[in-house]
Amino acid sequence: MSQPLRLGIAGLGTVGVGVVRIIRKQAALIEARTGRPITITAVSARSRDKDRGVSLSGYAWEDDPVALAKRDDVDVFVELMGGDEGPAKDATEAALASGKDVVTANKALLAIHGQALAEQAEAAGCLIRYEAAVAGGIPVIKALTESLAGNEITRVMGVMNGTCNYILTRMEETGNGYNSLFEEAEALGYLEADPNLDVGGIDAAHKLAILSSIAFGTQVDFDGIEIEGIQRVSIDDILAAANMGYKIKLLGVAQMTGRGLEQRMQPCLVPDSSPLGQLAGGTNMIVLEGDAIGQIVLRGPGAGEGPTASAVMSDICDIARGWHGPVFGQKATTLASATAALSQRPAAFYLRMGLLDKPGALAKVATVLGEAGISIDRMRQTEHRSDQAPVLIVTHKCSRTALDEALDAMAHTGVLASDPVALRIEDL
Amino acid sequence: MSQPLRLGIAGLGTVGVGVVRIIRKQAALIEARTGRPITITAVSARSRDKDRGVSLSGYAWEDDPVALAKRDDVDVFVELMGGDEGPAKDATEAALASGKDVVTANKALLAIHGQALAEQAEAAGCLIRYEAAVAGGIPVIKALTESLAGNEITRVMGVMNGTCNYILTRMEETGNGYNSLFEEAEALGYLEADPNLDVGGIDAAHKLAILSSIAFGTQVDFDGIEIEGIQRVSIDDILAAANMGYKIKLLGVAQMTGRGLEQRMQPCLVPDSSPLGQLAGGTNMIVLEGDAIGQIVLRGPGAGEGPTASAVMSDICDIARGWHGPVFGQKATTLASATAALSQRPAAFYLRMGLLDKPGALAKVATVLGEAGISIDRMRQTEHRSDQAPVLIVTHKCSRTALDEALDAMAHTGVLASDPVALRIEDL
Numbered sequence: 001m002s003q004p005l006r007l008g009i010a011g012l013g014t015v016g017v018g019v020v021r022i023i024r025k026q027a028a029l030i031e032a033r034t035g036r037p038i039t040i041t042a043v044s045a046r047s048r049d050k051d052r053g054v055s056l057s058g059y060a061w062e063d064d065p066v067a068l069a070k071r072d073d074v075d076v077f078v079e080l081m082g083g084d085e086g087p088a089k090d091a092t093e094a095a096l097a098s099g100k101d102v103v104t105a106n107k108a109l110l111a112i113h114g115q116a117l118a119e120q121a122e123a124a125g126c127l128i129r130y131e132a133a134v135a136g137g138i139p140v141i142k143a144l145t146e147s148l149a150g151n152e153i154t155r156v157m158g159v160m161n162g163t164c165n166y167i168l169t170r171m172e173e174t175g176n177g178y179n180s181l182f183e184e185a186e187a188l189g190y191l192e193a194d195p196n197l198d199v200g201g202i203d204a205a206h207k208l209a210i211l212s213s214i215a216f217g218t219q220v221d222f223d224g225i226e227i228e229g230i231q232r233v234s235i236d237d238i239l240a241a242a243n244m245g246y247k248i249k250l251l252g253v254a255q256m257t258g259r260g261l262e263q264r265m266q267p268c269l270v271p272d273s274s275p276l277g278q279l280a281g282g283t284n285m286i287v288l289e290g291d292a293i294g295q296i297v298l299r300g301p302g303a304g305e306g307p308t309a310s311a312v313m314s315d316i317c318d319i320a321r322g323w324h325g326p327v328f329g330q331k332a333t334t335l336a337s338a339t340a341a342l343s344q345r346p347a348a349f350y351l352r353m354g355l356l357d358k359p360g361a362l363a364k365v366a367t368v369l370g371e372a373g374i375s376i377d378r379m380r381q382t383e384h385r386s387d388q389a390p391v392l393i394v395t396h397k398c399s400r401t402a403l404d405e406a407l408d409a410m411a412h413t414g415v416l417a418s419d420p421v422a423l424r425i426e427d428l
Numbered sequence: 429m430s431q432p433l434r435l436g437i438a439g440l441g442t443v444g445v446g447v448v449r450i451i452r453k454q455a456a457l458i459e460a461r462t463g464r465p466i467t468i469t470a471v472s473a474r475s476r477d478k479d480r481g482v483s484l485s486g487y488a489w490e491d492d493p494v495a496l497a498k499r500d501d502v503d504v505f506v507e508l509m510g511g512d513e514g515p516a517k518d519a520t521e522a523a524l525a526s527g528k529d530v531v532t533a534n535k536a537l538l539a540i541h542g543q544a545l546a547e548q549a550e551a552a553g554c555l556i557r558y559e560a561a562v563a564g565g566i567p568v569i570k571a572l573t574e575s576l577a578g579n580e581i582t583r584v585m586g587v588m589n590g591t592c593n594y595i596l597t598r599m600e601e602t603g604n605g606y607n608s609l610f611e612e613a614e615a616l617g618y619l620e621a622d623p624n625l626d627v628g629g630i631d632a633a634h635k636l637a638i639l640s641s642i643a644f645g646t647q648v649d650f651d652g653i654e655i656e657g658i659q660r661v662s663i664d665d666i667l668a669a670a671n672m673g674y675k676i677k678l679l680g681v682a683q684m685t686g687r688g689l690e691q692r693m694q695p696c697l698v699p700d701s702s703p704l705g706q707l708a709g710g711t712n713m714i715v716l717e718g719d720a721i722g723q724i725v726l727r728g729p730g731a732g733e734g735p736t737a738s739a740v741m742s743d744i745c746d747i748a749r750g751w752h753g754p755v756f757g758q759k760a761t762t763l764a765s766a767t768a769a770l771s772q773r774p775a776a777f778y779l780r781m782g783l784l785d786k787p788g789a790l791a792k793v794a795t796v797l798g799e800a801g802i803s804i805d806r807m808r809q810t811e812h813r814s815d816q817a818p819v820l821i822v823t824h825k826c827s828r829t830a831l832d833e834a835l836d837a838m839a840h841t842g843v844l845a846s847d848p849v850a851l852r853i854e855d856l
Contacts, residue, residue, distance in 0.1 A: 312578075
């Protein structure tokens with residue numbers, strides 16, 4: 001096992017440069033741990049001349065990542081370009097077609113094309129590893145695939161997009177609205193080139209789709225996720241939730257039910273004393289639940305050069321040590337086709353509404369809820385604002401269908417000053 | 429890869445029975461994940477007739493675990509007996525001598541004999557895996573060995589004994605003293621047969637010794653750990669710490685320093701808003717820090733049938749998939765001999781003392797601290813109790829040596845009503 005493991009790295013942005021840095025800095029340590037040297041043969045990026053603050057001397061240069069992926073002197077193709085189409089996909093396919101293992105941080109590619117790529121890889125006897133694709137430095141792929149291999153997974157959930165969590169945390173801290181904090185995050189460089197990937201929940205949903213596949217033995221089903229971003233989370237809701245002992249998080253949840261696979265990525269309330277409730281700023285957190293283990297919680301940096309490169313190195317070191325296994329925890333050809341199921345699992349809900357200043361308005365709302373079979377855990381009416389009476393309600397557990405019926409009936413009572421806000425409260 | 433992996437399980441207590449249950453219940457799921465069936469060939473325990481609530485039919489019985497370990501029809505010897513000498517050690521050595529891989533949950537065995545066993549295993553081309561030995565269901569061995577393989581580890585710390593954390597949490601909740609909560613934990617069956625293993629910090633120190641070896645590439649050095657149990661933690665300190673925004677935890681910390689390896693297992697203060705501070709009850713938490721990843725936090729059940737068996741299954745499934753690697757993250761023969769270094773890293777300290785009711789008493793204490801170069805971050809004198817004035821001090825960072833000198837000088841001022849309590853405040 002003293003032959004070097006030779007890498008070809010495509011993409012020299014933050015993460016690619018981080019990987020190069022680690023391989024140069026920790027060569028001896030890594031060789032002691034994996035039993036063989038890990039070397040870089042060739043690299044590829046859009047611009048050859050850019051100063052990246054790290055020496056690329058000694059590495060061959062390829063303008064075309066596909067050419068890089070096919071090189072005979074590359075054992076592992078490290079795909080750090082990103083994007084679910086174009087060069088990342090082409091080069092990954094080329095690497096697999098050339099019999100090479102692939103390490104990638106590309107959540108979009110796997111969420112959209114994971115099944116086809118996994119089938120291609122496994123037919124060719126190659127690996128695809130992607131610890132860095134989900135929750136940055138948090139070792140969730142390994143924990144789910146390997147550490148929980150003896151468990152029937154019952155639920156996977158987490159805060160998987162640091163930018164959204166940063167915005168929501170800062171909204172509560174500052175009392176400012178979404179737009180103001182969106183601008184702050186943008187100024188800090190926290191947003192993707194297409195900000196909707198972050199604030200629209202798409203990036204986090206890509207990650208959830210990957211976790212669901214491993215957890216439940218189903219083909220990656222990104223389209224089956226109910227996705228709602230944080231753009232409509234109002235500062236009023238954040239403050240009202242805080243006042244009642246909750247935080248609002250963009251929370252991903254996946255569960256297998258009798259009717260199919262529920263996957264949700266949406267703003268939810270969680271108790272502020274829970275690990276998820278206490279997660280402030282850009283940190284990520286994943287909660288894994290299994291029939292034997294109960295619950296484990298993994299917390300760490302979800303992005304950034306060092307943490308993401310650390311996760312990429314974890315995959316590379318595993319390959320150097322001879323790791324092998326299927327892409328999504330079991331053979332791709334044995335993964336079941338996922339049946340997407342809208343969430344019908346009863347939950348408590350948080351409701352906020354403005355009532356017109358009319359006698360009996362609150363009674364009408366309460367009556368509508370009662371008629372839908374929804375009982376009220378807590379209700380608060382706060383001081384009037386102009387002509388509205390703000391009302392907060394936390395329901396006992398009810399189905400989303402019953403709630404939607406009640407909201408619909410409420411709209412016909414003539415006492416609402418505006419559409420009510422309804423957010424799920426996730427059980428922890 | 430369709431040949432079954434055949435286990436011989438020695439020890440049918442809580443964990444052993446848990447492993448049998450999982451293998452019977454999840455056979456199909458595990459085979460889908462690992463690519464081969466996992467079967468039990470033979471079992472061994474002290475009493476054959478005990479009703480364990482799980483069927484052992486179909487498994488051969490061995491009275492002698494050494495005989496079990498040598499059976500030709502066993503591929504992996506699963507050691508769940510416990511104890512650092514006697515049958516566990518003998519059978520583990522016999523298994524390795526017969527060329528079999530070993531999975532164990534035995535922290536004491538590895539903390540005391542880990543180096544010799546690792547050398548034996550690696551010389552024979554065998555594995556020893558032990559995810560369940562540290563922090564139960566938390567996948568910390570895997571995270572440290574595999575997920576952080578590209579990192580220079582800078583610090584490992586954590587709450588690794590659920591019983592101690594339970595007692596400390598309940599002391600704060602109830603306001604009762606240590607003895608009362610020790611009895612409560614005993615009544616609940618939370619204590620080892622020798623309670624000093626728990627409350628004396630020994631069990632947690634066994635775990636820390638194992639983590640240190642992997643983290644820093646050193647031979648397991650249990651004797652190099654500064655160990656202090658929780659027996660002397662008083663309810664006064666818990667309440668005073670809470671009052672100043674801290675929790676007291678039995679915290680294990682390992683760091684490599686220029687002078688050698690610091691390993692401490694002792695009661696420390698941590699900010700109550702930190703993940704460690706928020707850890708209540710019997711749950712465990714491990715914090716891993718590396719140069720690339722920064723910090724990750726792993727939280728989960730540290731004991732119990734399901735979680736511990738889940739960790740054992742993780743190792744078994746890895747072996748079924750063909751995992752191989754050295755026992756402590758790099759070849760045992762390359763592990764450095766650890767030089768134990770007492771902690772000289774500056775830290776803030778919490779001091780509690782009773783002063784005699786004399787004019788100038790507080791000034792004398794402050795003067796002594798100042799003369800030792802220790803500056804005071806916060807000081808509180810609370811209402812007198814009988815003839816004493818209770819004083820709480822939080823220092824700025826200072827060395828333990830300077831603090832010990834100050835405490836010594838303080839003893840000669842004639843103003844102390846009793847020996848001061850000094851507890852380290854760990855940086856998080």
